[in-house]
Amino acid sequence: MEKATLQELLESRLKDIFSIEIAEASPQELFLALANVVKSCYANDWSQTRKNLLVEQQKQAYYFSIEFLPGKLLKSNLLNLGLLDTAEELFEELSFSLDEVAEVEKDMALGNGGLGRLASCFMDSLASLGLPGNGNGIRYNYGLFKQKFVDGHQVELPDDWLRAGNVWEVRKESKAVDIQYGGEVYLIEDENGRLRPERHGGYVWRAVPYDTGMVGYQNDMINTLRLWSVEVPAAEEANYATIESRRSLEDLTAVLYPDDSNERGKKTRLMQEYFFVSAGIQSIVRYYLKLNHPLTMMSEKIAIHINDTHPALCVSELMRLLLDDHDLPWEQAWAITVKVMSYTNHTIMAEALEKWPIDLFKEVIPRNYQIIEEIDRRYLEEYAEVHEAALLNRTRIIINGQVHMAHLAIIGSHSVNGVAKLHSDLLKSVVLHDFYLIFPERFNNKTNGIAQRRWMQLANQPLSKVLDTTIGKSWRHNPQDLQLLKNYQEDPTVLQRLADAKLTNKQALAEYIQQTTGIEVDPTAIFDVQIKRLHAYKRQLLNVMHILKLYFDLKDEPQAPIHPRVFIFGAKAAPSYHYAKAIIKVINEVANLINHDPTINDKLKVVFLENYNVTLAERIIPAADVSEQISLASKEASGTSNMKLMLNGAVTIATLDGANIEIRDAIGDENIAIFGLTEEEVYAYYAQQNYSAYAFYEEDPVLQRVVNAFIDGTIPNIEREGREVFDSLLKYNDEYFLLKDFKSYCDAQYRVDLAYKDQQRWQAISLMNIANAGKFSADYTVQNYADDIWQIEPLYAHVKEPNSASL
Numbered sequence: 001m002e003k004a005t006l007q008e009l010l011e012s013r014l015k016d017i018f019s020i021e022i023a024e025a026s027p028q029e030l031f032l033a034l035a036n037v038v039k040s041c042y043a044n045d046w047s048q049t050r051k052n053l054l055v056e057q058q059k060q061a062y063y064f065s066i067e068f069l070p071g072k073l074l075k076s077n078l079l080n081l082g083l084l085d086t087a088e089e090l091f092e093e094l095s096f097s098l099d100e101v102a103e104v105e106k107d108m109a110l111g112n113g114g115l116g117r118l119a120s121c122f123m124d125s126l127a128s129l130g131l132p133g134n135g136n137g138i139r140y141n142y143g144l145f146k147q148k149f150v151d152g153h154q155v156e157l158p159d160d161w162l163r164a165g166n167v168w169e170v171r172k173e174s175k176a177v178d179i180q181y182g183g184e185v186y187l188i189e190d191e192n193g194r195l196r197p198e199r200h201g202g203y204v205w206r207a208v209p210y211d212t213g214m215v216g217y218q219n220d221m222i223n224t225l226r227l228w229s230v231e232v233p234a235a236e237e238a239n240y241a242t243i244e245s246r247r248s249l250e251d252l253t254a255v256l257y258p259d260d261s262n263e264r265g266k267k268t269r270l271m272q273e274y275f276f277v278s279a280g281i282q283s284i285v286r287y288y289l290k291l292n293h294p295l296t297m298m299s300e301k302i303a304i305h306i307n308d309t310h311p312a313l314c315v316s317e318l319m320r321l322l323l324d325d326h327d328l329p330w331e332q333a334w335a336i337t338v339k340v341m342s343y344t345n346h347t348i349m350a351e352a353l354e355k356w357p358i359d360l361f362k363e364v365i366p367r368n369y370q371i372i373e374e375i376d377r378r379y380l381e382e383y384a385e386v387h388e389a390a391l392l393n394r395t396r397i398i399i400n401g402q403v404h405m406a407h408l409a410i411i412g413s414h415s416v417n418g419v420a421k422l423h424s425d426l427l428k429s430v431v432l433h434d435f436y437l438i439f440p441e442r443f444n445n446k447t448n449g450i451a452q453r454r455w456m457q458l459a460n461q462p463l464s465k466v467l468d469t470t471i472g473k474s475w476r477h478n479p480q481d482l483q484l485l486k487n488y489q490e491d492p493t494v495l496q497r498l499a500d501a502k503l504t505n506k507q508a509l510a511e512y513i514q515q516t517t518g519i520e521v522d523p524t525a526i527f528d529v530q531i532k533r534l535h536a537y538k539r540q541l542l543n544v545m546h547i548l549k550l551y552f553d554l555k556d557e558p559q560a561p562i563h564p565r566v567f568i569f570g571a572k573a574a575p576s577y578h579y580a581k582a583i584i585k586v587i588n589e590v591a592n593l594i595n596h597d598p599t600i601n602d603k604l605k606v607v608f609l610e611n612y613n614v615t616l617a618e619r620i621i622p623a624a625d626v627s628e629q630i631s632l633a634s635k636e637a638s639g640t641s642n643m644k645l646m647l648n649g650a651v652t653i654a655t656l657d658g659a660n661i662e663i664r665d666a667i668g669d670e671n672i673a674i675f676g677l678t679e680e681e682v683y684a685y686y687a688q689q690n691y692s693a694y695a696f697y698e699e700d701p702v703l704q705r706v707v708n709a710f711i712d713g714t715i716p717n718i719e720r721e722g723r724e725v726f727d728s729l730l731k732y733n734d735e736y737f738l739l740k741d742f743k744s745y746c747d748a749q750y751r752v753d754l755a756y757k758d759q760q761r762w763q764a765i766s767l768m769n770i771a772n773a774g775k776f777s778a779d780y781t782v783q784n785y786a787d788d789i790w791q792i793e794p795l796y797a798h799v800k801e802p803n804s805a806s807l
């Protein structure tokens with residue numbers, strides 16, 4: 001599309017919507033008008049994609065996820081439509097900045113962290129690969145809370161992201177479905193001797209879908225992200241006459257649970273899970289029936305993916321529809337279900353493997369509960385002759401009055417995968433070992449990946465331009481072509497250009513830091529970044545301990561040859577996660593102490609940026625020199641910020657955990673700083689039960705000084721939090737082995753400091769990171785899911801409509 005055409009469209013939208021000229025428009029108005037133009041640019045392709053799918057009847061995948069974390073969509077849609085450069089030029093000509101306009105858009109923050117962001121990266125890759133794959137989730141009225149720091153403490157504010165409306169979504173009233181909750185279900189024998197459920201009482205809520213186009217990268221493919229919102233069914237209006245009764249219903253899709261691995265049993269959460277599962281499965285079956293094939297062939301047209309355990313009810317809900325609504329015999333319904341379903345596990349943290357009390361199940365979803373009981377009964381019966389009772393009793397779905405969601409997902413799926421090699425191995429050998437004995441063929445690995453379009457092309461334009469001029473533009477379509485950069489490892493001009501791009505990004509971040517926190521940071525310092533949810537196992541505290549060590553080193557010897565460093569944190573703690581919130585307070589107070597200590601001479605700065613989200617990640621990642629991936633080995637399933645930071649040329653300091661191992665394998669030991677216990681060593685400690693935090697503390701005076709600092713008044717204002725941290729390390733024997741790993745972490749940090757001082761070497765290491773990051777593109781990950789698990793293929797018949805990307 002020509003610039004002039006875009007301008008005309010923009011002008012006419014501004015007139016239509018606001019009756020104003022471009023010159024008078026505010027960024028908010030420009031955003032809305034431009035977003036509407038963008039939407040109309042893909043409207044045709046969106047309906048064409050749907051039509052082609054219907055005509056071709058190709059198999060489609062449905063990704064069920066209780067979280068999606070797309071961030072902002074304006075620029076990514078512009079990029080994928082091939083309009084980003086045009087829009088940027090136009091806005092410049094009109095003396096506006098596209099960035100300022102894009103900034104107006106509210107982050108769509110319908111997720112907590114890695115799990116939700118992964119789902120969104122997959123949506124981008126599915127469409128960009130031309131694969132028919134749709135998302136299915138919940139349209140929360142409030143996204144993940146907004147984080148503020150008050151006196152160093154985290155305060156949570158509601159994220160009212162829909163207040164000004166959401167331009168991208170389309171409400172599809174005609175596709176609404178009813179969701180049944182509660183009541184009593186009796187099984188009554190019909191004239192053919194078949195047991196039929198008869199429901200007494202209970203209530204029905206309506207699920208209304210809001211669809212958002214998922215725009216493929218310059219291929220005219222538009223998939224659909226379908227998010228469900230609750231409403232009162234027309235027939236039930238009278239029962240919801242009061243505001244209170246309505247509110248209790250509306251609560252269902254009001255808030256995202258702000259907790260990513262500590263879910264406590266809550267009725268609303270279970271109802272949410274059933275809500276988007278039932279709505280999604282009903283709409284899939286309705287669609288499938290339109291194709292006019294027998295239900296027994298469903299797996300040839302439909303693949304359903306259970307992203308973590310939250311949508312595990314997909315299994316029982318599909319069974320319910322096949323049995324109750326379509327009269328299939330149990331065996332047939334079960335065979336279909338297992339062939340259609342697949343499941344990804346995202347964590348080995350035991351508390352995240354959901355379990356629900358059966359009483360709650362019976363109360364909320366009685367018919368599903370009956371079906372689950374029957375699945376469970378048949379499971380025991382079917383395998384009784386092959387496996388010993390103890391094994392079956394450990395793996396059955398209902399154990400000690402609780403429904404185990406992971407067990408339901410595994411028994412009801414044909415594929416179970418982890419998200420990095422180590423994690424998938426641990427699933428087989430430890431966490432899900434019992435299931436591996438029963439269903440070895442179901443287990444496989446799919447290492448996570450990231451949408452490189454967002455995390456490089458959009459977030460890091462300075463570096464993208466260097467890549468274009470150095471290795472050509474093919475990497476934009478084919479991430480593995482980043483390998484071409486390896487040829488320039490010793491080319492001083494290219495290394496300098498990379499360094500310049502990094503400096504530009506650091507200057508921009510320094511400005512943002514100054515504006516938002518008032519802290520001055522020097523862009524030539526090392527920007528050392530740890531961005532992720534706040535969790536004890538991710539060990540932000542270990543980072544803090546190293547910062548304190550450097551602080552003491554400089555206090556003792558102000559001229560110590562330490563290259564200046566800025567430590568940057570971004571992290572939200574679940575509101576109920578007391579210990580994580582204590583760590584936030586501690587980091588903020590350490591920052592206060594160090595940033596205001598004149599003897600440190602600005603050699604160290606600590607910055608905790610508020611409200612870490614996708615947009616903030618897009619600012620921080622391009623500016624990072626060092627990537628902190630320091631979880632206790634075995635605990636981080638994969639990690640994905642590690643991949644984003646690597647792609648942007650940061651050098652990783654890491655334990656051999658999650659995908660860090662594969663990053664190390666891709667770039668070699670000389671380009672990454674590895675430290676700490678291995679997973680085997682961690683498990684050996686567990687087996688021998690001989691870890692003594694105190695022993696490490698006792699023998700290392702440096703460590704003693706650091707740990708004591710939490711309680712001896714060195715860090716002001718952390719009386720309570722400092723004590724909690726201190727106790728977690730010594731009184732409760734340091735669950736995540738920080739004291740053991742402290743020394744090797746400090747050594748690795750020292751190597752990082754040395755490497756940075758040799759700028760030529762550092763740039764070459766950084767280059768190797770960028771060059772080898774193509775492997776971690778979600779395009780490849782999703783291609784593997786498509787080939788191995790879903791068996792879906794690109795939409796062949798998706799012929800370009802003449803001029804369809806333009807208007």
Ligand code: GLG
Nearest residue numbers: 114115346419637638639640
């Ligand atoms: C999980 C894990 C991460 C993983 C992500 C995506 O903790 O290690 O990278 O899923 O698979 N709950 C999460 O964010």
